Amino acid sequence: MPGRGLQVACWRGFHCSHTMKYHQRAAATPRRAIMYVPGYDDRKANKAATLTIDSIVLDCEDGVAINKKEEARVNIPKLLARTDFGSKDRFIRVNSRDTGLTEDDVSSILASNNLPDGLLLPKVNSVDDINWFCDLAARNGNLKSLNRPMILGVMVETAIAMLNLKEITSFKSNTFDLQCLIFGADDFLAEIGASKTENAMELMYARQHVILHAKAFGLQAIDMVYNNYKDLIGLQRQAIEGAKMGFTGKQVIHPGQIDIVQESFSPSKEQIEWAKALSIAFEDHQQQGKGAFIFRGQMIDKPLLLQANNILSLINNVNGSHTSS
Numbered sequence: 001m002p003g004r005g006l007q008v009a010c011w012r013g014f015h016c017s018h019t020m021k022y023h024q025r026a027a028a029t030p031r032r033a034i035m036y037v038p039g040y041d042d043r044k045a046n047k048a049a050t051l052t053i054d055s056i057v058l059d060c061e062d063g064v065a066i067n068k069k070e071e072a073r074v075n076i077p078k079l080l081a082r083t084d085f086g087s088k089d090r091f092i093r094v095n096s097r098d099t100g101l102t103e104d105d106v107s108s109i110l111a112s113n114n115l116p117d118g119l120l121l122p123k124v125n126s127v128d129d130i131n132w133f134c135d136l137a138a139r140n141g142n143l144k145s146l147n148r149p150m151i152l153g154v155m156v157e158t159a160i161a162m163l164n165l166k167e168i169t170s171f172k173s174n175t176f177d178l179q180c181l182i183f184g185a186d187d188f189l190a191e192i193g194a195s196k197t198e199n200a201m202e203l204m205y206a207r208q209h210v211i212l213h214a215k216a217f218g219l220q221a222i223d224m225v226y227n228n229y230k231d232l233i234g235l236q237r238q239a240i241e242g243a244k245m246g247f248t249g250k251q252v253i254h255p256g257q258i259d260i261v262q263e264s265f266s267p268s269k270e271q272i273e274w275a276k277a278l279s280i281a282f283e284d285h286q287q288q289g290k291g292a293f294i295f296r297g298q299m300i301d302k303p304l305l306l307q308a309n310n311i312l313s314l315i316n317n318v319n320g321s322h323t324s325s
Ligand SMILES: CC(C)(COP(=O)(O)OP(=O)(O)OC[C@H]1O[C@@H](n2cnc3c(N)ncnc32)[C@H](O)[C@@H]1OP(=O)(O)O)[C@@H](O)C(=O)NCCC(=O)NCCSC(=O)C[C@H](O)C(=O)O
Pocket: 035, 036, 037, 038, 043, 044, 045, 047, 048, 059, 062, 063, 157, 183, 184, 185, 186, 187, 188, 224, 225, 229, 253, 254, 255
C-alpha cells in the first residue's frame, strides 16, 4: 500500500450494521481544507471567492476583534448575497455560548434570506450547548426556508469537551445535520496550560480522541490550525501526519496553506491505482472462492478492500464536488 496512509478511512467505506446509521448520516462533501475569513473583511472574502478550496468559514469569533463583532455579523449576510463563492461550502462561525454574543450573531445572520451552507459552533462543552444553540437558531432564524437541515460543525477546544465527546458526537436533530467535529487546538492548549511544541506531542492524545469519536459517529474530523503560516514544510509535515492519523481535513488561516493541505488530504495517484487494481483482484479471488490472497507481495482480505473503497469514494467525492487539487 503506497503513499500517505488511510486518512480516507472515514469516508464511509464501512458496512458494519451497528455503525451504519452513523456512517450514513455523514457528508460526502470533501472538506479537506476549511479556511477562516474574518467576517468584516471584504478584501479577504473576495480573495477567498477566487481560490480553489473546499470550504470557507466566515468568522464572527476569534478572528474578529471585539470592536468589530457587530460589523462582522452585519457584513456576512451582505457578503453571502453578493459574492459567488462557487462550489465552496460556506460556513459561518458564530461566537460561543459563554460570550453572550451568540444571540446577536444568530439574529443577524439567520434572519437573512442568504443563508450559509453550514454553521460552526465553537467552544462546545457539552451536548447541552448544541441543543441550546439549535433552539436559539430555530427560534430566531429563517431555517424553515431551507428545504434541508442546516449543516453543523462543532468545535471542541476545552478539557470538559474532551470528556463529553461521546454525547456531543451522538447529537441528532431534524433541523441540524451534525457533520464535522473540529479540534480547536489553540484554545485547548490555553485551557490545559500546555505549550505548543514543534511535533505537537502534547496534543496527540486529544487529536486521537477527536478522531475516535468522530469516526465512531460518522462525522468528519477536522484537524488543528498550523499557525506559522509561512512555514510550508512544517505545515505539510503536520497535514500529512493528520491525514495518516485519520483526520479528514484541516483548518487553515491563509491562502498559502490551501494547496498543501488539500493535497495532503487527497489520495495520491499511486493510492488510486492501487485501490482500483486491488478491487478488481479482490473480485476475481472472491469468484474463485478465496477470501485472502497475495497482491503485490501483501496479504489482502476484506479490510484491505474496505480501505481501497475508502480511497475510491474520496476521490469520487472530490471529483464530484470540485475540480480542485
Ligand atoms: C494571518 C493573517 C492575519 C495574515 O494576513 P496578511 O498579512 O494580510 O497576509 P498576506 O499579506 O500574506 O495575504 C496575502 C493575500 O491573501 C489574502 N488573505 C490572507 N489571509 C486570508 C484569509 N484568511 N482569507 C482570505 N484571504 C486572505 C490577503 O488579503 C492578501 O490578498 P491581497 O491583499 O488581495 O493580495 C491573515 O491570513 C488572517 O487574518 N487569517 C485568518 C486568521 C483567523 O481567522 N484566525 C482565527 C481562526 S483560527 C482559530 O480560531 C483557532 C481555533 O479556534 C483554535 O482554538 O485552535
